[in-house]
Amino acid sequence: MGEDEHKAIKAFINSRQELAMYKLAANPKYQEICKQLEVSGEAADTVMSTLDKDKRVIVHRHYDEAIYKSGYEHDEMYLQGFRDCLSAMVFFGVLRPNG
Numbered sequence: 001m002g003e004d005e006h007k008a009i010k011a012f013i014n015s016r017q018e019l020a021m022y023k024l025a026a027n028p029k030y031q032e033i034c035k036q037l038e039v040s041g042e043a044a045d046t047v048m049s050t051l052d053k054d055k056r057v058i059v060h061r062h063y064d065e066a067i068y069k070s071g072y073e074h075d076e077m078y079l080q081g082f083r084d085c086l087s088a089m090v091f092f093g094v095l096r097p098n099g
Contacts (some may be wrong), residue, residue, distance in 0.1 A: 009079070013078055017078075075082070
């Protein structure tokens with residue numbers, strides 16, 4: 001895949017992710033999860049405040065890296081789903097392979 005194709009696919013994925021987040025914002029279950037996370041975040045902040053600065057940095061760095069890893073995994077899963085969808089469309093004759 002060339003650079004231009006990669007950029008086009010990334011832009012498409014970003015637009016789909018924005019739509020998904022828009023839909024999530026209106027989802028009551030998601031709103032409840034966000035509220036619970038806010039409460040547990042306050043509790044975590046209280047616990048973190050008992051640690052010295054170096055230990056807080058270690059914990060923050062760990063969670064930042066875990067969030068980055070999760071996002072990377074989700075992006076890859078989305079791309080695989082996109083590839084699978086295209087393969088299914090070729091299989092069913094909706095699309096013809098180029099070449």
